[in-house]
Amino acid sequence: xxxxxxxxxxxxxxxxxxxxxxxxxxxxxxxxxxxxxxxxxxxxxxxxxxxxxxxxxxxxxxxxxxxxxxxxxxxxxxxxxxxxxxxxxxxxxxxxxxxxxxxxxxxxxxxxxxxxxxxxxxxxxxxxxxxxxxxxxxxxxxxxxxxxxxxxxxxxxxxxxxxxxxxxxxxxxxxxxxxxxxxxxxxxxxxxxxxxxxxxxxxxxxxxxxxxxxxxxxxxxxxxxxxxxxxxxxxxxxxxx
Amino acid sequence: xxxxxxxxxxxxxxxxxxxxxxxxxxxxxxxxxxxxxxxxxxxxxxxxxxxxxxxxxxxxxxxxxxxxxxxxxxxxxxxxxxxxxxxxxxxxxxxxxxxxxxxxxxxxxxxxxxxxxxxxxxxxxxxxxxxxxxxxxxxxxxxxxxxxxxxxxxxxxxxxxxxxxxxxxxxxxxxxxxxxxxxxxxxxxxxxxxxxxxxxxxxxxxxxxxxxxxxxxxxxxxxxxxxxxxxxxxxxxxxxxxxxxxxxxxxxxxxxxxxxxxxxxxxxxxxxx
Amino acid sequence: xxxxxxxxxxxxxxxxxxxxxxxxxxxxxxxxxxxxxxxxxxxxxxxxxxxxxxxxxxxxxxxxxxxxxxxxxxxxxxxxxxxxxxxxxxxxxxxxxxxxxxxxxxxxxxxxxxxxxxxxxxxxxxxxxxxxxxxxxxxxxxxxxxxxxxxxxxxxxxxxxxxxxxxxxxxxxxxxxxxxxxxxxxxxxxxxxxxxxxxxxxxxxxxxxxxxxxxxxxxxxxxxxxxxxxxxxxxxxxxxxxxxxxxxxxxxxxxxxxxxxxxxxxxxxxxxxxxxxxxxxxxxxxxxxxxxxxxxxx
Numbered sequence: 001x002x003x004x005x006x007x008x009x010x011x012x013x014x015x016x017x018x019x020x021x022x023x024x025x026x027x028x029x030x031x032x033x034x035x036x037x038x039x040x041x042x043x044x045x046x047x048x049x050x051x052x053x054x055x056x057x058x059x060x061x062x063x064x065x066x067x068x069x070x071x072x073x074x075x076x077x078x079x080x081x082x083x084x085x086x087x088x089x090x091x092x093x094x095x096x097x098x099x100x101x102x103x104x105x106x107x108x109x110x111x112x113x114x115x116x117x118x119x120x121x122x123x124x125x126x127x128x129x130x131x132x133x134x135x136x137x138x139x140x141x142x143x144x145x146x147x148x149x150x151x152x153x154x155x156x157x158x159x160x161x162x163x164x165x166x167x168x169x170x171x172x173x174x175x176x177x178x179x180x181x182x183x184x185x186x187x188x189x190x191x192x193x194x195x196x197x198x199x200x201x202x203x204x205x206x207x208x209x210x211x212x213x214x215x216x217x218x219x220x221x222x223x224x225x226x227x228x229x230x231x232x233x234x235x236x237x238x239x240x241x
Numbered sequence: 242x243x244x245x246x247x248x249x250x251x252x253x254x255x256x257x258x259x260x261x262x263x264x265x266x267x268x269x270x271x272x273x274x275x276x277x278x279x280x281x282x283x284x285x286x287x288x289x290x291x292x293x294x295x296x297x298x299x300x301x302x303x304x305x306x307x308x309x310x311x312x313x314x315x316x317x318x319x320x321x322x323x324x325x326x327x328x329x330x331x332x333x334x335x336x337x338x339x340x341x342x343x344x345x346x347x348x349x350x351x352x353x354x355x356x357x358x359x360x361x362x363x364x365x366x367x368x369x370x371x372x373x374x375x376x377x378x379x380x381x382x383x384x385x386x387x388x389x390x391x392x393x394x395x396x397x398x399x400x401x402x403x404x405x406x407x408x409x410x411x412x413x414x415x416x417x418x419x420x421x422x423x424x425x426x427x428x429x430x431x432x433x434x435x436x437x438x439x440x441x442x443x444x445x446x447x448x449x450x451x452x453x454x455x456x457x458x459x460x461x462x463x464x465x466x467x468x469x470x471x472x473x474x475x476x477x478x479x480x481x482x483x484x485x486x487x488x489x490x491x492x493x494x495x496x497x498x499x500x501x502x503x504x505x506x507x508x509x510x511x512x513x514x
Numbered sequence: 515x516x517x518x519x520x521x522x523x524x525x526x527x528x529x530x531x532x533x534x535x536x537x538x539x540x541x542x543x544x545x546x547x548x549x550x551x552x553x554x555x556x557x558x559x560x561x562x563x564x565x566x567x568x569x570x571x572x573x574x575x576x577x578x579x580x581x582x583x584x585x586x587x588x589x590x591x592x593x594x595x596x597x598x599x600x601x602x603x604x605x606x607x608x609x610x611x612x613x614x615x616x617x618x619x620x621x622x623x624x625x626x627x628x629x630x631x632x633x634x635x636x637x638x639x640x641x642x643x644x645x646x647x648x649x650x651x652x653x654x655x656x657x658x659x660x661x662x663x664x665x666x667x668x669x670x671x672x673x674x675x676x677x678x679x680x681x682x683x684x685x686x687x688x689x690x691x692x693x694x695x696x697x698x699x700x701x702x703x704x705x706x707x708x709x710x711x712x713x714x715x716x717x718x719x720x721x722x723x724x725x726x727x728x729x730x731x732x733x734x735x736x737x738x739x740x741x742x743x744x745x746x747x748x749x750x751x752x753x754x755x756x757x758x759x760x761x762x763x764x765x766x767x768x769x770x771x772x773x774x775x776x777x778x779x780x781x782x783x784x785x786x787x788x789x790x791x792x793x794x795x796x797x798x799x800x801x802x803x804x805x806x807x808x809x810x811x812x
Contacts, residue, residue, distance in 0.1 A: 028610070109606045201347030
């Protein structure tokens, strides 16, 4: 996967034009509400809402599948653990809870370009050091993956099969050398990428083309989330049976 | 005022290896200079110093009249547009338009001015119509144009280019040379192995091998085979051909470097019918 | 996780993180940012890899020990936090709900443990692998305690009961810790041979500060552990009262009466915790100080 691929459908999605600060707050709010909700009906509502948001976003399903694949273990494993320890109902609740959160986050990541997201985080007073680090770490992850792929191809071309477990001496040596070499090569590329950004005037501040400005559609967005949140809470407290 | 000035500059890497020693260079505004030398000569390091990305270990680097120090480096960089060798290292954003706009936005220009510059830069780089495309889907040559557009949009008075024609197909190379040719009034430093590009675009050449081996006109350089040898350089085919031809026919005069010059010299010989 | 555990995790995490950030901000130089980012990226990628620990069990790396070895404890905390942020916000992997607790466990407790071990062990060859193993174990213990606390506090709706959580987590992670130890040790050894300049910024402190550092690390860990422990036993009335008697503290007025029915217990627990923490800190620090010969000020 390329570093820009997660964002690539963002500009054409329905949720792109909404203020990233609003999207961030609403999605995080939903995740929080889900975390504190136990009632199955409430969780079902949140899950349905998140799914609707994802479907309405206009991001191609193909793309969504790869984005959600990353999060799938987080839905399955805790639910499984709960199934074995506490029973089917808590397990289902957990699955719905995590699924709702993951889907909401997917809306955020696929419809908000990285720089917009960081700008929103900075607006919420996240320190500049953190936003710089998030930006570069994100980019460098893909540099590393790229170098790893190249090295593993080169290894396979020379007959290394990778069988045997961690404590096998030969496998361990090869793997640790690969890791080391990848790191060293990625280091050179990483510094070039950093320098290139500095050369174009990056100084730690994250800037975007247009000023962040919330408009009426953002108000509608917030209202939508608040309504669902309120409904969910009411369902949980039993006021709506 | 010089655009770029280096006084007794040396640069040593963190691991102790010396990259550059006792560099003294002065480049005027609007001058175009080629920077040549073998691999490992320090060309890239020198460009980094000229763009205020590195601070010299000793000596002074002065860009557009201001000395480069840790404090002034950030501002100094805005005077210099640095085109990196690998566009993958330089192109950052998921959309061409956004990437070209990155520089102007960092210059804190208003949205209208940014739009204007981006559109002009995209036109100059020949990538009109690519605005919505994702850079990582483009070919090498196309990515290079996006990188150039990004630099041009900043409208810096100084342009530094690290091996700009490397890995480009012949047409791409031609297009790049045309783009650079059309940049009027800009100070330009071109680090390259490709001497023919140097001949076409510049009049002055600096030969670098950790120190400055030669700094003068290109014509002067071709008459110094010793320096060419030490810098592991080879003249391109046209001058080499003309060199042998002139030896064989006993013709005297300046060595033709470009095709045009060679044709002029050949025309001077009456054709035997 | 139970809301109370959730909030407590965030509270402690946020405070420690704020301290780490301010300190790092002041001391970091421009060129350190890409290096920190590269390390964060490396650990992130390493965390994605499963390694088999035998018997069909596989585990993941945390990487806190490596970060501490290369950057020191505070910068390591920042780096681990960045990794968690990217996982949760940028890749949306669902870890966002537990972000506060994850930060506490993996970005604060694990690095602190590693730092404590590295400080105590100094230049000993085994310092890095043991730091790796220890960091995994303490993070796992904290997690188990949090799960258990959630379970008792929420009456079974969240978390996993202590009797199940603690032994399974500890057992499982004891094995994973071995993998972490081996890999961390291997990476450090490789870098020491091939690219020693990358280890320059390392964490192994000057010997005279060893004990102070270790004591500090242990104390912070102890404080955090204390809070967790009291939350765990908060609903078990007798246990709490006995401890409070020992600490000689009066039960305070309930401050958070209505909203959280266990507010009363928390306040008392917190007070007891602070008193206990201060007492133990003074005691241990004084002990270490006494055992150091007089040295000149740096």
